[in-house]
Amino acid sequence: MGTTERGLGDYTRDHGPGSNGVGPGGDVTLFEVAGLSYTYSSGRAGLANVSLQAGPGERVVIMGPNGSGKSTLLRLVSTELPAPRGTLRLFESGWDSTSRRLASRRLRGRLGVVQDQAVHFEELTGMENGLFFAELYGVGEPEAEPRLAALFSNFGIEAVRDVEVGEYSYGMRKKLLLAEALVHDPELLILDEPTLGLDPPSQAAFLEILEDRSACGTCSLIATNEPGLARRVATNVVFLSKGEVVAQGAPEELLEGFGGKTTIEVSVTGHTADTIAVEGATVMAQQGRIVAESEMGTKILPDLAIAILATGLEILRIDVREPDLADLFTTLTGLHIADSSVRGEDG
Known part of the structure; x- marks a missing residue:
C-alpha cells in the first residue's frame, strides 16, 4: 500500500x-x-x-x-x-x-x-x-x-x-x-x-x-x-x-505514570465456583468465565490458573487487557470516554 x-x-x-x-x-x-x-x-x-x-x-x-x-x-x-x-x-x-x-x-x-x-x-x-x-x-x-x-x-x-x-x-x-x-x-x-x-x-x-x-x-x-x-x-x-x-x-x-489494573478474563467450562481467591487480585466468577483485576499485571496468572483448576473447572481461553488511555481518562475525570450522557450541541 x-x-x-x-x-x-x-x-x-x-x-x-x-x-x-x-x-x-x-x-x-x-x-x-x-x-x-x-x-x-x-x-x-x-x-x-x-x-x-x-x-x-x-x-x-x-x-x-x-x-x-x-x-x-x-x-x-x-x-x-x-x-x-x-x-x-x-x-x-x-x-x-x-x-x-x-x-x-x-x-x-x-x-x-x-x-x-x-x-x-x-x-x-x-x-x-x-x-x-x-x-x-x-x-x-x-x-x-x-x-x-x-x-x-x-x-x-x-x-x-x-x-x-x-x-x-x-x-x-x-x-x-x-x-x-x-x-x-x-x-x-x-x-x-x-x-x-x-x-x-x-x-x-x-x-x-x-x-x-x-x-x-x-x-x-x-x-x-x-x-x-x-x-x-x-x-x-x-x-x-x-x-x-x-x-x-x-x-x-x-x-x-498511570498504574491502572490489568484485566484477565478466563473462559471456562464446568460449574463456576462462587468464590475464587487470588492474592493481589479481585476475582469475579461469572457464568462461563472468571474475571480478575490486578495492579500486579500478569504476575498473578499462575496463581489464578491454579485456583481455577482447583475448583474443577477447565480453562478454554485466557484474554489479557492492559490499562489503556480510556482507563486513564476515566481515572482522571470519573467519566467513560464513550459516555454519551455529556452530549451537547457538539462533540
Missing part, C-alpha cells in the same frame, strides 16, 4: 512540507491555539481556555466523551467556526484569528478536513465528487484524476468510482471523504473520527498513508475515542472534558 500511496505523486507541492524543506520536528508551528474558548448558542461552554500547538510531522489526538468539545475544537482550527475568544494561528506568519480576517481560499487549500458528517453531491459519481473538491483546492483534473485513482485503490473503492454517491454506503462515503481530504497534499490534516466506518484493510491503508504523510512533514489534528488508534498514531494526546484540557502528553508518558 505504501508503494501505491507514494505513487500518487511525482508531482510538485506548491506549498506543502516538501517544497520548503520542512520535515518532522524543528521549530515550525503549523497550528497554535492559545486560551481558546467557545460558547454555544444555548449558553453552554463548548471550550474553555484551551491551549496547544503542533508542528510538521506531529499528530495530535483529541480524546473525550460526546459533548467534551472535540469536534468544536476541530471546527475552530479548520476556520469553519469563528474564534471569538483566544487566539488561533495557522502556519508560520500566516493566518491569525485575532485579525478578524476571513480565512482565504488559498489558506483553506493548505488544510485537509474530514468532518464527522460526509457532505457530497449525491447525483455525482465518486470520481466526479473527488475532482470537484480537488478543483476547489486548486488541483486541476489532469493532476487530480491519477491521485484520486490511487487513493480510491488504497481505500478499496476503485470499483465504484463511477457510481453515483447516492448509492454509497456509510463506509464508502467515509473513504471518499478521506480521499478528498488527501488529494491536494495538505500541510495540516484535521480529521474527526477518521477510521469510523472503515473496514480493516481500509483502516490499515489509512494508517500507512498517515505515517507516510507525517514522514514528509504533514501535521495532523485527530479526534477519536479509540484508545488503540490514539496510542498507535499520536505524538501527543489531549484529554478534553467539558471543554477543558485535563491532561496532555505523549501516550507512553501518560500511561507510564
Whole structure:
C-alpha cells in the first residue's frame, strides 16, 4: 500500500512540507491555539481556555466523551467556526484569528478536513465528487484524476468510482471523504473520527498513508475515542472534558505514570465456583468465565490458573487487557470516554 500511496505523486507541492524543506520536528508551528474558548448558542461552554500547538510531522489526538468539545475544537482550527475568544494561528506568519480576517481560499487549500458528517453531491459519481473538491483546492483534473485513482485503490473503492454517491454506503462515503481530504497534499490534516466506518484493510491503508504523510512533514489534528488508534498514531494526546484540557502528553508518558489494573478474563467450562481467591487480585466468577483485576499485571496468572483448576473447572481461553488511555481518562475525570450522557450541541 505504501508503494501505491507514494505513487500518487511525482508531482510538485506548491506549498506543502516538501517544497520548503520542512520535515518532522524543528521549530515550525503549523497550528497554535492559545486560551481558546467557545460558547454555544444555548449558553453552554463548548471550550474553555484551551491551549496547544503542533508542528510538521506531529499528530495530535483529541480524546473525550460526546459533548467534551472535540469536534468544536476541530471546527475552530479548520476556520469553519469563528474564534471569538483566544487566539488561533495557522502556519508560520500566516493566518491569525485575532485579525478578524476571513480565512482565504488559498489558506483553506493548505488544510485537509474530514468532518464527522460526509457532505457530497449525491447525483455525482465518486470520481466526479473527488475532482470537484480537488478543483476547489486548486488541483486541476489532469493532476487530480491519477491521485484520486490511487487513493480510491488504497481505500478499496476503485470499483465504484463511477457510481453515483447516492448509492454509497456509510463506509464508502467515509473513504471518499478521506480521499478528498488527501488529494491536494495538505500541510495540516484535521480529521474527526477518521477510521469510523472503515473496514480493516481500509483502516490499515489509512494508517500507512498517515505515517507516510507525517514522514514528509504533514501535521495532523485527530479526534477519536479509540484508545488503540490514539496510542498507535499520536505524538501527543489531549484529554478534553467539558471543554477543558485535563491532561496532555505523549501516550507512553501518560500511561507510564498511570498504574491502572490489568484485566484477565478466563473462559471456562464446568460449574463456576462462587468464590475464587487470588492474592493481589479481585476475582469475579461469572457464568462461563472468571474475571480478575490486578495492579500486579500478569504476575498473578499462575496463581489464578491454579485456583481455577482447583475448583474443577477447565480453562478454554485466557484474554489479557492492559490499562489503556480510556482507563486513564476515566481515572482522571470519573467519566467513560464513550459516555454519551455529556452530549451537547457538539462533540
